[in-house]
Amino acid sequence: MTNHTTHATISVTVDVVLFCMYNTTLHILLIERKYPPYAGAWAIPGGFVDADESLAHAARRELFEETNVSDVYIEQFYTFGDPGRDPRRQSVSVAHIGLCRTPPQLATSDETPQVQWHPLTQLPPVLAFDHHQIIAMAWSRLQAQLESTTIAFELLPTQFTIADVHHVYQQILGESLDFATFQRALTATGTLIPAPDQTQHHFCLKPDLGAGQFIFRWRDARHAIA
Amino acid sequence: MTNHTTHATISVTVDVVLFCMYNTTLHILLIERKYPPYAGAWAIPGGFVDADESLAHAARRELFEETNVSDVYIEQFYTFGDPGRDPRRQSVSVAHIGLCRTPPQLATSDETPQVQWHPLTQLPPVLAFDHHQIIAMAWSRLQAQLESTTIAFELLPTQFTIADVHHVYQQILGESLDFATFQRALTATGTLIPAPDQTQHHFCLKPDLGAGQFIFRWRDARHAIA
């Protein structure tokens, strides 16, 4: 912060690993690159940060421009800046996790001929840049946050059954969980309230939940993650 | 990643919140800024990323140039990029946690008239830029990692007693922990081995520990964090 000499010109980009429940399994959104480098390869959406724009805003904007997806939950999780990760120039990518509730309407643009959901367990063997690493880290971060945040509910409608939540947790963790125990642990968080205008069995999250108010205590889930 | 138009020129900087046990309590390293903006205010060390340099390398280099501290553990934790966080220009700061084992020899430079340890619980009321927020987030991340990583051992010599570890954990969490329970939980991780060339009561970490191999299971510690 005190260096007054000239410094390197580095591009600042944002990338988004967008998760969604699609056909009852966890998918992420990939686009096909039109131009080199990695022309024809699949990549996660992303692009340059504009002037006077926050990182989260840039992530949402690029996602919308390239895939027509809007209204998603966005959360930054890591920044990738190894020299050589972009063969053209030195570039730093602030990577984000994106979660959306129901598969939104996709649309291609001039720049992105293909936009498609891919099952998390069957990704294309080669991806552009270091995107394989970014996706792996996004998934692992998503798993780690299940215990302490309500992040999984961003993959569900605002009203949901406990069975829905159970299914999402199983998908993210990649293992099956005893339902009764899951249900107890979930209600024990004290963050669920019955959905107002719905038939039975539907709940929604308490509004204005602060950070750290959601504690999902489940010992064996922690075992499995580690 | 596909945008070929010109884009904003954004500075990429790194900042380091360097933790250290100093006089048996947890301190962080601050420098006094010499030039505007925030001339005279305290700040965490940091600066611009050079050409063909990784982010971690930049963090280590800036830390050394500004404070003469080297050989520290560095780990990235968040990137701050709100417009306006630097009044001069749009700038993105990739923030890092730094941990060092014993208070190293400090040295000022032309650019940094003052380099000093500050107790984490008594920071100067005003800090440069958004550094207060950065420090708060670094501390909270450090706490969260105690359960699942060996990060706390980076604050200790390579050989240590269990009481040393106990003390560090208490400092980071800001609360006292029952020693007997702590000792049992720590040895239960199976990651400690007796120190080779030392008198009794000294241990060191198992070498080549992989990620996820350290699980510190302690219910009430989790209670307190949340």
Place this chain on the structure above:
DNA sequence: GCAAAAGTGTTGCGAGTACACCCATGT
């Protein structure tokens, strides 16, 4: 329509476990 089936939420129980607390011992 009606009965069977499937889905959903809830409760009880028992075996095993984790934990806090205190103290004793050896080094």
Place this chain on the structure above:
DNA sequence: ACATGGGTGTACTCGCAACACTTTTGC
């Protein structure tokens, strides 16, 4: 001062099974 173990009582976890209720399905 440090590491270690014992002992105890409490509280909790988890998986399994059973049950009540609703919605859907099939005939």
